[in-house]
Amino acid sequence: MSRIVATFTQLQAQGRKALIPFVTAGFPYADVTPELMHALVAGGADVIELGVPFSDPSADGPVIQKAGDKALAFGIGLAQVLDMVRVFRAKDETTPVVLMGYANPVERYNQKHASGANYSAFVQDASAAGVDGVLIVDYPPEECEEFAAELKAHDMDLIFLLAPTSTDERMAQVARIASGYVYYVSLKGVTGSGALDTNAVKAMLPRIRAFVSVPVGVGFGIRDAATARAVGEAADAVVIGSKIIQLIDGQPRDQVASTAQTFLRGIRSALDS
Numbered sequence: 001m002s003r004i005v006a007t008f009t010q011l012q013a014q015g016r017k018a019l020i021p022f023v024t025a026g027f028p029y030a031d032v033t034p035e036l037m038h039a040l041v042a043g044g045a046d047v048i049e050l051g052v053p054f055s056d057p058s059a060d061g062p063v064i065q066k067a068g069d070k071a072l073a074f075g076i077g078l079a080q081v082l083d084m085v086r087v088f089r090a091k092d093e094t095t096p097v098v099l100m101g102y103a104n105p106v107e108r109y110n111q112k113h114a115s116g117a118n119y120s121a122f123v124q125d126a127s128a129a130g131v132d133g134v135l136i137v138d139y140p141p142e143e144c145e146e147f148a149a150e151l152k153a154h155d156m157d158l159i160f161l162l163a164p165t166s167t168d169e170r171m172a173q174v175a176r177i178a179s180g181y182v183y184y185v186s187l188k189g190v191t192g193s194g195a196l197d198t199n200a201v202k203a204m205l206p207r208i209r210a211f212v213s214v215p216v217g218v219g220f221g222i223r224d225a226a227t228a229r230a231v232g233e234a235a236d237a238v239v240i241g242s243k244i245i246q247l248i249d250g251q252p253r254d255q256v257a258s259t260a261q262t263f264l265r266g267i268r269s270a271l272d273s
Contacts, residue, residue: 002155003096003132004180007046008215008236017232017271018181020217021264022049022100022241024067025084026076028248032256034087036248039257041095044268049135049239052081052101059137059161059185063242067249078105078122082129089130098133098159098180099126106136119150127154133180135159141173148177161185162208164200171211181215181237184208186222196221198230205234225270232271240267 001009011018021040025033037048051064053071060068078101085097106122113121126134133156139147141160148158157180162171164186174182186201201218208216218231219239228238247263248256 002157002180003094004047004098004157007094007096008181011046012215012236017235018046018215018217018237019044019228019264019268019271020047020049020098020219020237020239021045021244021260022051022219022239023244023248023260024051024053024064024071025081026053026071026074027067027245028070028251028256029253030071030074030076032253033084035257036260037084037088037095037097038092039261040264041092043261043264044271045095045264047096047098047133047237049098049100049241050081050085051241052078052099052105054102054105056104057102057137061242063245063249067245078109082125082131085126085129085131093130096132097130098135098157099131100135101137103136103138119153120147123147123150123154123156127156131156133157133159135161135183137161141170141177144177148179152179157181159183162212164204166208168211171208175211175213178212178214181217182208182212183239184216184218184235185220186218186231196227196231198227201231202234225266228267229270229273238267238271240264 053068053076109122110120151158159180160174160178160182162184215236217237217239218235222228222240223243232238244260247259251259
């Protein structure tokens, strides 16, 4: 059983919803990420989504694009992200970590670190670092069966996005391969855009659950405690990213972690109420 599955099982037994913050690895300072991850856990995070910086992030809005550009300027790539997870794991052996990003860094990593073993270099190294799940925005489910099997052999989950425009056929394809949880993108557009219609989200979730048996997390457009609580009434998990990135952007190095922790504590309190 993966750490993600164990976490959701425990939360469901407690009648609680998962809080999943997203942060870009290497932002706003190259060395702050492990400390920031621990602060997110202290603030109430159940799972952490760690963004892998990439130069062409097609699903990300300007806030996360800017964060990724800054991390890239610091020299943060997939190898450095795995190092950050290793550092985090030295003190936290239980909180699941999901890498969220794009195909190019993974494919390039495998090219550079090819080992000739039964499993790809990325899967082996991610597992050794302590990664629990992978969400690759531009990996379609119909091309991921082998990748999903590799991850599952290492107790890691392959997580997919669903959107308001997802067809029944697409949801069935995702349901066949996805594990851990699925991430419902609540808005048509990129991260951080638009105003979230919680009623539309609540109406969509039963349709998703008709196909998907794993927990459903909802993200894109969740920026405050009230919206998180409303989404949490229907979803199994609430994902928050752009707002955290905005809050820590420009903070002094020694205030980044505490700023994120304080914000997340308010979201956690709202979800638990």
